[in-house]
Every structure is written in structure tokens, then in C-alpha cells.
Amino acid sequence: MRIISYGRQYVDDDDIRAVVDVLRSDFLTQGPKVKEFEDALAEYVGAKFVVVFSNGTAALHAAYNAVGLSPKDEFITSPITFVATSNAGLYLGAVPVFVDVEADTGNIDVSKVEEKITGRTKLIVPVHYAGHPVDMERLYDVVQRHGIRIIEDACHALGARYKDTRVGFPLYSDMVVFSFHPVKHITTGEGGAVATNSECLYKRLLLFRQHGITKHRFVNLSDGPWYYEMQELGFNYRLTDMQSALGISQLRKLGMFVEKRRQIVSWYEKLLGNNPYLDIPKEREYAFSSWHLYSVRLKEDYIGRKRELFERLAEDGIRLQVHYIPVYMHPYYQKLGYKVGICPIAEDFYRKEMSLPIYYLLTEDDVCYVVSRIHEILGEQV
Ligand SMILES: Cc1ncc(COP(=O)(O)O)c(C=O)c1O
Structure with a gap:
């Protein structure tokens, strides 16, 4: 029987060749394809920096961590989303606050956001549900008066545009998060990314992806060329070179x-x-x-x-x-x-x-x- 599911990937011979080339190369992970994929994504969305992650959930976790979300904070998001949007804040001990949605788009109802803001609200995470962007300019107008950070969950919305801006360019937000799960627009099997224009956030994202380890700018004196330091508690949230090569090839399509x-x-x-x-x-x-x-x-x-x-x-x-x-x-x-x-x-x-x-x-x-x-x-x- 022919199966027609709600979504599925499309992988062609070029994609397969790109992955096989990496399998024959020197680096399966932490090699050149990772940065190449990040640069290609950054160029596509027009952001200064992109950091890729092992999945969209890890990307959300890293982004929330980068703005310093902590157990004393609340963050606002939509209930019509995959649990990951909210769970990533729970990982950091923060409290999710849900704002109701628009009956037609399923996106967060911007007119109901302000009433949920408290002295503890640190962050708001609009989700561009089904690929339809949230009215970001209106949202920005509401929250900027309260000094609240915005991280867009754009896991559904690669390739979308809000007014004249590609979703992914962080015009009204600090960071924009994507997923490359097979049902999404492009796939790396599992995979995710964060786009930002802030060098400071970019560095925090890189550190978090790699156990909090750095090979540059040390706290202590370097012992020699082998030296690295773990400066924060991070995770292994890396994307491989095979996945990155697939992502580069998929992005072209x-x-x-x-x-x-x-x-x-x-x-x-x-x-x-x-x-x-x-x-x-x-x-x-x-x-x-x-x-x-x-x-x-x-x-x-x-x-x-x-x-x-x-x-x-x-x-x-x-x-x-x-x-x-x-x-x-x-x-x-x-x-x-x-x-x-x-x-x-x-x-x-x-x-x-x-x-x-x-x-x-x-x-x-x-x-x-x-x-x-x-x-x-x-x-x-x-
Ligand atoms: C809105 C939304 N946010 C976050 C995620 C998490 O992404 P991933 O499955 O790559 O971890 C998904 C994935 O389905 C999603 O749809």
C-alpha cells in the first residue's frame, strides 16, 4: 500500500554523494564541513553568526542558556508547539508561562502577552507555527518596554519571510532557532542551528555546544600547545561533518x-x-x-x-x-x-x-x- 504521511524528507543523489565524500575524508566530526554549513546558513538568512547543533532542542537549550535563563526566571511561550520549546527552559530550571494563541494561525496572540509579563519574565519565545511567522514587529513593541529578550523558535519556518525579512535574520530578536529533523524543510537526519548577530551570544553558544571547553582565551596560564580549559558546564551538542555536508547540499534545494x-x-x-x-x-x-x-x-x-x-x-x-x-x-x-x-x-x-x-x-x-x-x-x- 502507498503510504502518504503528513511529512517526509527528500534526499537525492547529490545529497548522498556529499555524505559519502565526507565518509572518505579525514574528518567525520569537528572537521571543515561544520563551519561551511554554518557559513552557508548565515549567508542564507543574512545573520552574522550561525552555530549548528545536534538537534533543534539542543539549539533551543543553548540559546536559552546564552541569555542567562535561570531558575529565578519565567519565560513566555505558546502552548501550540512541540514540547521542546518549553522543555528547553525547564532544563535550566526556569518557569514556562503559556499565552493563548490566535484561532486562525495557531501563533501566540501578541495582544495577550503583556498581561502575562511579571517582574520575573526574562524571555519570550514566539514559535512560527507551521511556517507562518508571528507578527514580530508588534511583539517587539510590546516586550521591548519591559527589557525582555526574544528568541524565535523558527523550527517550522526556514524559508519563510516576515514582511521583507527572511526568518532567521534576528531583526526583532536576539537569536533564531532552527531544526533539521526529516519532516522539516531541509534535513540533516537530526540537527539544529541558532542564528544571531551578537558576537557575545555566538561565543556562548559555541562554548555550550562543546562541554564549556575552549582552546582560546584562558583563565589560567596555558601549559602548552595541548592545553584547553573547561570554563562552564556545557554539553556535547555537536553536529557531525556527515550531517553538515548533507545540510549544505539540502540548503541548495x-x-x-x-x-x-x-x-x-x-x-x-x-x-x-x-x-x-x-x-x-x-x-x-x-x-x-x-x-x-x-x-x-x-x-x-x-x-x-x-x-x-x-x-x-x-x-x-x-x-x-x-x-x-x-x-x-x-x-x-x-x-x-x-x-x-x-x-x-x-x-x-x-x-x-x-x-x-x-x-x-x-x-x-x-x-x-x-x-x-x-x-x-x-x-x-x-
Ligand atoms: C516548534 C519546534 N520546536 C522545537 C523542535 C525541536 O527540534 P528537534 O526535533 O530538532 O530537536 C521542534 C521539532 O519538531 C519543533 O517543531
């Missing part, structure tokens, strides 16, 4: 990947215009989405049929996903004391949301098949 995703969206829009079952996503005027997800919402009358729809589509090889269970509804967060009901729009979004297939190899026939099966199933009287 990013324009093509985003264009194809936008074409798939136009097919869905043609087939789903005025349909009785689903509300479909639309770009706000400030947004050029890179459509990591095609996130639709069941209309009220059909929410009760979501489970049946998922099960029956799976029998046809169509594997949808839901993005996301609001973070604070997970048992771990419930144990921390977060109450169901704190973000009612996010909870409603979760009840309605379904991510339809969107990935490079998806054809117009596939999209027609998915939409016609949804229409057939939901069109049956129950």
Missing part, C-alpha cells in the same frame, strides 16, 4: 522545496475552497509562509468525527498528524501544576486541528486523493 510546498497549498486551496468540513489556513498580509505544515481545522459539526477520520484514512495509507496537544496538557506539565483551561483557544485549536500531507514528493494526484477521501468519509451520514 531550499528554494525548490519551499516553492513546491506553496504549490501543494495552492492545490489544496483549489480543492477545499468553500468546503463544508474544514477551515483552511490563510497567510496574514505580513507573512510569506514556508508551509512546514498544512494545518486545517475541522468545523464544529465534524470535530466529533476526528478519531474516525484518522483511523479510516490510515486504512487507506493516509497518515495525518495533530500539531499540537497544548504543551501544558501533558501529564508531566499537569504534575507541575498547570491547569487545563488556561489557554482555551489553544485547547479548541487542538480539538479541531489536523495536519494534511505536505512534502516535496507529494503529487497533485496524491492531494486529490487525500481530499476526496476526506470528503467521502465526512460526507457519510452518521
Whole structure:
């Protein structure tokens, strides 16, 4: 049976050759490909510095650490995200504070941010959900009066633009974080990155990625050419040269990947215009989405049929996903004391949301098949 999942990678012969070349070279890790990938990403997003990490979660952890997030701090984020956005702050002992979302984009509702700011708020982490940018200028206007740092979780949004700026250029933030998991726009298997214009943050990110070890600027006198120092507690969050080579090769195809995703969206829009079952996503005027997800919402009358729809589509090889269970509804967060009901729009979004297939190899026939099966199933009287 042909499987159509909600997302998947596209890896071609050039990508494979790039990885094999590294396997035949002198360095499998800590070699030249890592910096080459970082420079290529920095050039693409227009940032001064990029540091790559073993995954997007590690990149978030390093970014939060770089701004000094600590157990005395709160940080604001959206509940409609992957748990990593919030977990990375828990790793540092900080307290996540969830702000409700916009009912259409699923992005944090900027108009509700200020009421959640306290004397302890250190950081806000907007998530560009599904590849649709948050209204960053408005967010910046709200938080800059309070001296709060901004780190963008752009794990969904490589290739997107906010107004005239590529997501990744930290115009309204200190740092921008990406993930290269296989369902994302480009992949390195596992992988992540942080873009910043600050040399100080850049150095902190590098230190954190490598156990807090440095080979430059020592606290003590150097004992000789072998000497290095561990100056902070860091992690092994390195990306390998094989992965970096794959990333460089994938990045060359990013324009093509985003264009194809936008074409798939136009097919869905043609087939789903005025349909009785689903509300479909639309770009706000400030947004050029890179459509990591095609996130639709069941209309009220059909929410009760979501489970049946998922099960029956799976029998046809169509594997949808839901993005996301609001973070604070997970048992771990419930144990921390977060109450169901704190973000009612996010909870409603979760009840309605379904991510339809969107990935490079998806054809117009596939999209027609998915939409016609949804229409057939939901069109049956129950
Ligand atoms: C919004 C968001 N943030 C963070 C992450 C974590 O990235 P990774 O899976 O590369 O650790 C993901 C990954 O799915 C994500 O979707």
C-alpha cells in the first residue's frame, strides 16, 4: 500500500554523494564541513553568526542558556508547539508561562502577552507555527518596554519571510532557532542551528555546544600547545561533518522545496475552497509562509468525527498528524501544576486541528486523493 504521511524528507543523489565524500575524508566530526554549513546558513538568512547543533532542542537549550535563563526566571511561550520549546527552559530550571494563541494561525496572540509579563519574565519565545511567522514587529513593541529578550523558535519556518525579512535574520530578536529533523524543510537526519548577530551570544553558544571547553582565551596560564580549559558546564551538542555536508547540499534545494510546498497549498486551496468540513489556513498580509505544515481545522459539526477520520484514512495509507496537544496538557506539565483551561483557544485549536500531507514528493494526484477521501468519509451520514 502507498503510504502518504503528513511529512517526509527528500534526499537525492547529490545529497548522498556529499555524505559519502565526507565518509572518505579525514574528518567525520569537528572537521571543515561544520563551519561551511554554518557559513552557508548565515549567508542564507543574512545573520552574522550561525552555530549548528545536534538537534533543534539542543539549539533551543543553548540559546536559552546564552541569555542567562535561570531558575529565578519565567519565560513566555505558546502552548501550540512541540514540547521542546518549553522543555528547553525547564532544563535550566526556569518557569514556562503559556499565552493563548490566535484561532486562525495557531501563533501566540501578541495582544495577550503583556498581561502575562511579571517582574520575573526574562524571555519570550514566539514559535512560527507551521511556517507562518508571528507578527514580530508588534511583539517587539510590546516586550521591548519591559527589557525582555526574544528568541524565535523558527523550527517550522526556514524559508519563510516576515514582511521583507527572511526568518532567521534576528531583526526583532536576539537569536533564531532552527531544526533539521526529516519532516522539516531541509534535513540533516537530526540537527539544529541558532542564528544571531551578537558576537557575545555566538561565543556562548559555541562554548555550550562543546562541554564549556575552549582552546582560546584562558583563565589560567596555558601549559602548552595541548592545553584547553573547561570554563562552564556545557554539553556535547555537536553536529557531525556527515550531517553538515548533507545540510549544505539540502540548503541548495531550499528554494525548490519551499516553492513546491506553496504549490501543494495552492492545490489544496483549489480543492477545499468553500468546503463544508474544514477551515483552511490563510497567510496574514505580513507573512510569506514556508508551509512546514498544512494545518486545517475541522468545523464544529465534524470535530466529533476526528478519531474516525484518522483511523479510516490510515486504512487507506493516509497518515495525518495533530500539531499540537497544548504543551501544558501533558501529564508531566499537569504534575507541575498547570491547569487545563488556561489557554482555551489553544485547547479548541487542538480539538479541531489536523495536519494534511505536505512534502516535496507529494503529487497533485496524491492531494486529490487525500481530499476526496476526506470528503467521502465526512460526507457519510452518521
Ligand atoms: C516548534 C519546534 N520546536 C522545537 C523542535 C525541536 O527540534 P528537534 O526535533 O530538532 O530537536 C521542534 C521539532 O519538531 C519543533 O517543531
